[in-house]
Amino acid sequence: MMVGSALSPACETVNIGDVSYKLKTPKSPELVPQNYISDSVVQSVIQHLKWMMQKDLLGQDVFLIGPPGPLRRSIAMQYLELTKREVEYIALSRDTTESDLKQRREIRAGTAFYIDQCAVRAATEGRTLILEGLEKAERNVLPVLNNLLENREMQLEDGRFLMSSERYDKLLQDHTKTELDAWKIVRVSENFRVIALGLPVPKYSGNPLDPPLRSRFQARDIYYLPFKDQLKLLYSVGASVSAEKISQLLSFATTLCSQESSTLGLPDFPLDSLPAAVQILDSFPMMSIKHAIQWLYPYTILLGHEGKMAVEGVLKRFELQDSDSSMLPKEVVRVERLVDSPAPQAAVTVRIAEKEVTIQVPAGTRPINQPCASDHFIQTLSHKQLLAEMMQSHMVKDICLIGGKGCGKTVIAKNFADNLGYNIEPIMLYQYETPNFVVFSRIVLNI
Secondary structure (H helix, E strand, O other): OOEEEEEOOOOEEEEEOOEEEEOOOOOOHHHOOOOOOOOOOOHHHHHHHHHHHHHHHOOOOEEEEOOOOOHHHHHHHHHHHHOOOOEEEEEOOOOOOHHHHOEEEEEEOOEEEEEEOHHHHHHHHOOEEEEEOHHHOOOOOHHHHHHHHHHOOEEOOOOOEEEOHHHHHHHHHHOOHHHHHHOOEEEOOOOOEEEEEEOOOOOOOOOOOOHHHHOOOEEEEOOOOOHHHHHHHHHHHOOOOOHHHHHHHHHHHHHHOOHHHHHOOOOOOOHHHHHHHHHHHHHOOOOOHHHHHHHHOOHHHHOOHHHHHHHHHHHHHOOOOOOOHHHOEEEEEEEEEOOOOOOOEEEEEEEEOOEEEEEEEEOOOOOOOOOOOOOOOOOOHHHHHHHHHHHHHHOOOOEEEOOOOOOOHHHHHHHHHHHHOOOOOOOOOOOOOOOOOOOOOOOEEEO
């Protein structure tokens, strides 16, 4: 099955197999997702895209359900990019209220205004609304979602009433648009769609979906990519890594996501992070695979004795036990800013196994400090090694530092930021933190 497009002067059509979709020119092109579709899309993802296109043509909302990870969101964004659909996005939590979906009241120049939120904007403008974390939705927002999904209706706080396109067009036959506007009736676009993303409950924690809400969607199970597709993806990322090592790594990760491992109480392995690990191994072929696994799956910290023994047994089964300390990164030799790069980047040279390897990583806008240049921080050998590992991870992913109280997580994070010219914005998180959304170019978490 292939994804293709047929272009003509009058229109543009996207074809997935025998399903065709006629594209429309977006009113706000900046709201159309970009750079989610890769050059080679695996067959399992194409099957999901075809199914979503079929439901979209039928005017049905969809619910993508599957294990934690970015795969479901990525598939939704790939479909919207493929069909050039504008998107409105909201991440649901237990603190999400009706006003987060409908309207918020804001004061400007001493006057209160109602500002439309994502669901209202998507309904009136004909966009696609992505609801992520549906299993976290509290009972107070379910009636709002139910009425919007089933009847395409919603009563707004400012007195307006959203009405489905079919009912609105029937009223328009007997009344003028001026009369409907005076009655504050707003037409919901026939192009309005909802894509919900959620986890299967009760395997994962969350609120089980009510049958009325569940019946509003056409659901599809988005499980991890098949072994063959995952292997093809990892081969393309790690050209310098041997095929045997990649196969062993993927077999180990797949085993920890099996039903047997779940029965033992082992947490799922983050399969979606495997390309990042293979990319690091591609740049550092002398590095131990077991060490890369411990970055993605810190079982020695997360699990008890029985869990550790179970993971060690899987490592031994796939011959991934070999972990020579000489193959670990030792220190950062130097950091140099790349002048000709369009985005701020730096060339970082890391010493590993008596060799020096230079990699390119994102950088900040402040002046770059060389390692060990700070007068307020005296590095030990373990600090030098940790900083080198952080540079390796920074090449592909965000970083989470885990350690006890007072072990120096904040200090090493500040030193890391100084080496790459980043500004630091500390945020103290508590158990009942409210969902404030902050965008970072790279994130270092201290836990």
